[in-house]
Every structure is written in structure tokens, then in C-alpha cells.
Amino acid sequence: MLTSRFSSRLRAALTSLALVALAGTPALAQPRSQSRPLKVFVSVDMEGLAGVVSGSDVGGTSGDYQYFRKIMAQEASAAVAGAWSAGATEVVVRDSHGAKQNMLPGDLDPRAKLLRGASAGPKNMMEGLDSTFAAVVFIGYHARAGTPNAILAHTSNGNVVDFSINGRSLPEGGYNALVAGLYGVPVVFVAGDGAVVRQLRELLGNVDGVAVKEAIGGAINGMSPTAAQDAIRLGVERAVRARATYRPFAMTPPYAMVLKVAKDGKTFDGASSSAKGEYTFTSPDLLAVLSAFNALK
Numbered sequence: 536m537l538t539s540r541f542s543s544r545l546r547a548a549l550t551s552l553a554l555v556a557l558a559g560t561p562a563l564a565q566p567r568s569q570s571r572p573l574k575v576f577v578s579v580d581m582e583g584l585a586g587v588v589s590g591s592d593v594g595g596t597s598g599d600y601q602y603f604r605k606i607m608a609q610e611a612s613a614a615v616a617g618a619w620s621a622g623a624t625e626v627v628v629r630d631s632h633g634a635k636q637n638m639l640p641g642d643l644d645p646r647a648k649l650l651r652g653a654s655a656g657p658k659n660m661m662e663g664l665d666s667t668f669a670a671v672v673f674i675g676y677h678a679r680a681g682t683p684n685a686i687l688a689h690t691s692n693g694n695v696v697d698f699s700i701n702g703r704s705l706p707e708g709g710y711n712a713l714v715a716g717l718y719g720v721p722v723v724f725v726a727g728d729g730a731v732v733r734q735l736r737e738l739l740g741n742v743d744g745v746a747v748k749e750a751i752g753g754a755i756n757g758m759s760p761t762a763a764q765d766a767i768r769l770g771v772e773r774a775v776r777a778r779a780t781y782r783p784f785a786m787t788p789p790y791a792m793v794l795k796v797a798k799d800g801k802t803f804d805g806a807s808s809s810a811k812g813e814y815t816f817t818s819p820d821l822l823a824v825l826s827a828f829n830a831l832k
């Protein structure tokens with residue numbers, strides 16, 4: 536036990552040491568919550584993940600689906616880590632595949648929030664996005680229906696033959712980028728097969744990305760999951776840092792939709808059937824157009 540005299544001297548010495556230490560604390564050590572907020576939104580699909588080649592990889596009871604839902608969380612976590620390295624203060628990850636319950640919550644980087652489960656609104660794969668976000672990232676994305684040399688190319692579901700707005704045929708990443716643009720948020724990075732990366736660059740212009748695989752007939756030639764995750768982490772960090780150089784994707788309203796489907800027969804208020812298997816709908820409100828698309832597809 537210390538004598539009280541010695542103890543008070545020690546306390547004084549420790550206090551002054553602590554003050555010196557505090558005065559020397561660099562700005563870097565400030566808690567992140569005190570810096571300016573930087574929110575990043577990550578929408579994660581499955582068909583464009585490293586290694587995925589067939590439908591049984593992305594759903595159903597196959598053991599490979601159980602494997603690839605872990606890969607999905609790992610690629611999402613790589614994007615979270617990249618965003619965090621670039622200074623993100625909040626990252627929201629949207630599970631964007633099928634019923635939206637693929638990633639198991641405990642598998643995701645705990646710094647992110649997970650938006651899990653289907654939602655009724657028209658934003659769908661972009662549910663939760665608003666104008667408080669600074670950047671959008673797409674992971675596991677795939678090319679639109681009918682794209683040659685692409686892996687598991689489709690638009691929303693197997694029934695959609697083509698979906699266009701104002702004459703531009705859109706992949707999921709295209710109309711999701713329009714939703715982001717509605718809130719003034721740019722898409723800064725896309726990971727998926729080579730076809731979707733090329734397709735989104737053609738549509739959006741400048742966007743960073745990594746092709747984790749290329750189609751060869753019905754097969755793929757692709758990166759290992761680990762190599763893909765490293766490329767995603769570094770790429771997302773680079774893209775979020777450079778977010779000011781990417782433009783939000785926008786079209787001039789009104790939005791005129793033409794939806795071609797394999798099997799028709801559905802109705803939506805204000806939509807007309809211009810030909811067999813073809814619906815048209817026009818509105819100044821993009822979200823109303825997406826509601827029509829969701830009802831008719």
C-alpha cells in the first residue's frame with residue numbers, strides 16, 4: 536500500500552503526464568463521430584459474385600448457395616472496409632437478391648448496417664437510399680436481359696425481355712443508378728462480371744469497377760474470391776475518395792417506360808398495352824414508373 540504523501544505526489548505526476556498526452560493527441564485519433572458524416576450505400580446482388588456461374592449457386596437448397604451467400608457477405612464486407620478506409624462514417628448494405636434474405640447478419644462487417652428483407656416500395660434494390668448518402672456502390676451485379684457473353688444476364692425476373700426509359704434499355708444497375716440520381720447520389724463503383732461493368736460504363740460514363748469474371752460460353756473464367764475481395768476493398772476505397780469526380784445519373788422528365796415481357800396480362804393504372812407483350816407508362820415521377828414496372832413485370 537502507498538503512503539498518502541507518496542500517493543498524492545504520484546497522482547500529481549500521473550495527472551500532468553495525462554495532460555501532456557492529451558495535448559499531444561493528433562486529430563487522427565478523434566472519434567469518427569466528430570468528423571463530417573460520410574454515408575455510403577452498398578447494394579449487393581448475387582449473380583455477379585466471384586465464382587457464381589449458375590442458378591443453383593444463387594438460390595434454392597443447393598449446398599453451393601450456402602457457400603455463395605457467405606461469399607456475398609464477404610464481398611459486401613470488402614466494400615464496407617474500403618468505404619471505411621476512405622473515411623465513411625456510416626455504411627448501409629442492402630441485400631438486393633431475390634427475397635433479400637441471403638446474407639446472414641453475423642457474416643457482415645459489423646461496422647455496416649444491413650437492410651435485409653423484401654420491401655413494398657418501388658426502390659427495391661435501393662431501399663433505404665436518400666439524399667443523405669454521398670456515394671453508391673454495386674456489388675455482385677449482372678448485365679441486363681439478352682446481353683451476349685454475360686453470366687446469368689436478366690432484368691429483375693425471368694419474364695422481362697427489355698425495360699427502357701426514354702429510349703435507353705436499362706440493366707438493374709441502370710435504373711438503380713437513376714434512383715440514386717434522383718437523390719443526387721453518384722454510383723462510384725461496380726463489381727460483377729465483365730459484361731455489367733462495360734454496360735454500366737456505357738450508360739453512366741465514368742464509373743470505377745472490377746470485373747471479377749468473364750463469360751466463356753456458359754462457363755466463367757474468374758478471380759478467386761480472395762483476389763476479388765482485395766480488388767473490391769481497394770477499388771471502393773479509391774472510388775469513395777474520388778466521389779466528387781462521378782456524376783449522378785439523371786434523365787430529363789417525364790420518364791417514358793417501355794416494358795417488354797415474355798408473358799403479359801397484368802394491369803396498372805395509367806399503363807397501356809401498346810403491342811402484344813409490351814406495356815407503356817409515362818410519368819414525371821420516376822418512382823411511379825418503377826411502381827408500374829414492378830406491377831407489370
Ligand SMILES: [Zn+2]
Nearest residue numbers: 580581582632
Ligand atoms: Zn439477383
